[in-house]
Amino acid sequence: MHNKVLKKLIGISVSMILMASCVLGVRAEVTGFKISGYLSPDFVFSQIEAPLVKAGFKMELSGIASKSCVTDENGYFEFVDVPKTTTPGVPSSTMPYTLTVSRPNYLTRTIKNVFLSGDLVLSTKDKPLDIWAGDLTVNGIQDGAINMSDIVELIQYYNSAEGDGKYNQNFDLNRDKAINMTDIMVIVMHFNRVSGDYPTVEIKPQNAIYCSTSTEIQNALTNAKPGDRIIVRPGTYTGKWINSAFFYSGNDGTPTGHITIESEDPANPAILQGLSTASGYVLYITGDYWEIKNIKITTGQKGIMLDNSNYSVIDGCEVFNVGHEGIHLRDGSSNNRVENCKVYDTGKLSQGFGEGIYVGSDNGKWATFNKACDNNIIKGCILGPNVSAEHVDIKEGTVGTVIENCTMDGTGISGQNYADSFIDAKGNNAVIRFNICYRKSNDIIVDAFQVHQQLDGWGVSNNFTGNTVYLDLAAPYVVNAPAGSAKASNNTRYPAGGNMYKGNVVYD
Numbered sequence: 429m430h431n432k433v434l435k436k437l438i439g440i441s442v443s444m445i446l447m448a449s450c451v452l453g454v455r456a457e458v459t460g461f462k463i464s465g466y467l468s469p470d471f472v473f474s475q476i477e478a479p480l481v482k483a484g485f486k487m488e489l490s491g492i493a494s495k496s497c498v499t500d501e502n503g504y505f506e507f508v509d510v511p512k513t514t515t516p517g518v519p520s521s522t523m524p525y526t527l528t529v530s531r532p533n534y535l536t537r538t539i540k541n542v543f544l545s546g547d548l549v550l551s552t553k554d555k556p557l558d559i560w561a562g563d564l565t566v567n568g569i570q571d572g573a574i575n576m577s578d579i580v581e582l583i584q585y586y587n588s589a590e591g592d593g594k595y596n597q598n599f600d601l602n603r604d605k606a607i608n609m610t611d612i613m614v615i616v617m618h619f620n621r622v623s624g625d626y627p628t629v630e631i632k633p634q635n636a637i638y639c640s641t642s643t644e645i646q647n648a649l650t651n652a653k654p655g656d657r658i659i660v661r662p663g664t665y666t667g668k669w670i671n672s673a674f675f676y677s678g679n680d681g682t683p684t685g686h687i688t689i690e691s692e693d694p695a696n697p698a699i700l701q702g703l704s705t706a707s708g709y710v711l712y713i714t715g716d717y718w719e720i721k722n723i724k725i726t727t728g729q730k731g732i733m734l735d736n737s738n739y740s741v742i743d744g745c746e747v748f749n750v751g752h753e754g755i756h757l758r759d760g761s762s763n764n765r766v767e768n769c770k771v772y773d774t775g776k777l778s779q780g781f782g783e784g785i786y787v788g789s790d791n792g793k794w795a796t797f798n799k800a801c802d803n804n805i806i807k808g809c810i811l812g813p814n815v816s817a818e819h820v821d822i823k824e825g826t827v828g829t830v831i832e833n834c835t836m837d838g839t840g841i842s843g844q845n846y847a848d849s850f851i852d853a854k855g856n857n858a859v860i861r862f863n864i865c866y867r868k869s870n871d872i873i874v875d876a877f878q879v880h881q882q883l884d885g886w887g888v889s890n891n892f893t894g895n896t897v898y899l900d901l902a903a904p905y906v907v908n909a910p911a912g913s914a915k916a917s918n919n920t921r922y923p924a925g926g927n928m929y930k931g932n933v934v935y936d
């Protein structure tokens with residue numbers, strides 16, 4: 429190669445590198461994440477021509493922030509300090525970004541639904557984003573299609589070379605210093621394509637760990653770090669025994685970096701299971717800031733157990749066919765939410781211990797488990813049928829449990845171990861509101877809700893409001909508080925006119 433040409437190339441490369449530094453749009457103060465990747469046309473070009481071919485594509489990001497940059501001579505682009513969008517699939521998510529790639533004489537490419545929850549690598553050097561040449565600038569306009577008008581335009585410069593009066597570098601698509609059949613062939617490669625024909629780029633969630641075996645799931649749980657998203661592919665996974673459980677993690681998330689385990693496809697949720705209803709927790713978490721989402725849990729002695737887990741969320745899970753309780757918040761597990769879950773077919777090993785959801789511990793276990801499981805919210809859950817003990821058992825020693833907007837089917841409540849109500853409130857300051865309960869002619873159920881005082885100072889100030897209970901008969905009470913204390917208001921029972929409140933219940 430001539431020295432002159434080499435010098436020129438180096439000069440161009442340097443200016444391209446300078447151009448590649450990204451231009452910041454609005455909100456310069458925002459710190460965020462990096463979006464990076466590589467871009468390359470798919471026609472054949474030599475190493476010499478590569479910097480000219482790959483550099484200079486304009487990359488524009490629009491959404492909650494706007495930024496732009498250009499590719500460097502390697503086709504590399506990078507946006508920095510991009511504010512994150514929220515989680516894919518979450519209705520409250522903010523607007524995703526749209527990335528537009530353009531350059532004169534290339535078909536503009538638009539990449540939609542760019543969600544950002546961490547640094548995002550859109551494409552690699554080995555697998556760059558494709559960009560199609562051939563939508564030529566005709567009279568200053570690109571028409572969004574690679575078609576005959578582009579060929580007609582190119583023909584005007586056909587059979588020219590650098591140095592000719594006729595040569596126009598803009599139409600030398602492969603930058604080989606001649607406009608000839610190879611450039612026509614570049615256009616022909618994607619003839620009749622329009623911008624919408626580019627393949628969709630699926631933006632994978634960042635920090636995602638995809639699992640398709642039970643070993644991969646357990647490894648991901650064992651190694652989970654703040655911000656990790658353990659995404660389980662559709663399938664049924666039988667765990668191996670670890671720490672009294674089939675699947676276990678003791679790792680902590682953080683307030684800004686929750687650890688999530690979720691089904692890849694909520695419409696076809698992954699099933700985590702144990703070996704039998706005789707022993708083991710199917711999923712056992714002892715860390716803080718977890719999110720367990722859209723997973724089916726079955727065939728263990730207990731379904732989901734949280735010990736000393738705070739600020740965690742169990743959302744959209746289905747727990748069934750377990751020996752004892754379905755979901756248990758235990759040993760100092762506070763400020764958690766259980767929402768949109770279904771729990772049914774519990775107590776297969778022992779009916780009296782087959783609660784749907786269990787908050788805290790019996791005072792006989794307080795030496796082993798921290799009793800303070802406080803401020804937990806159980807919301808929008810569907811409990812029953814065939815929950816053999818209480819649908820929710822709020823134990824003494826707990827404070828501030830909220831049970832709201834749940835639906836309970838009393839079929840199968842067994843009467844074993846005094847389980848003869850939908851809910852037992854044995855802690856303090858629980859709020860039980862806006863629930864709908866169906867007794868389903870189960871004569872075992874004698875009260876919708878009971879308040880018990882297992883120890884002095886507990887079972888007090890529980891509030892029942894806005895619930896609707898279908899009790900079949902006049903005899904069952906809505907709230908029965910033989911000890912402790914309760915307030916009740918705006919509860920509706922069917923059939924109307926039957927028993928409402930009994931014992932220490934203050935009502936309007």
Ligand SMILES: [Ca+2]
Pocket residue numbers: 562563564570571572573574575577578
């Ligand atoms: Ca065109």
Ligand SMILES: [Ca+2]
Pocket residue numbers: 600601602603604605606607608610611
């Ligand atoms: Ca050429």
Ligand SMILES: [Ca+2]
Pocket residue numbers: 780783817818821845847852
């Ligand atoms: Ca119970």
Ligand SMILES: [Ca+2]
Pocket residue numbers: 846847848849852878
């Ligand atoms: Ca009872």
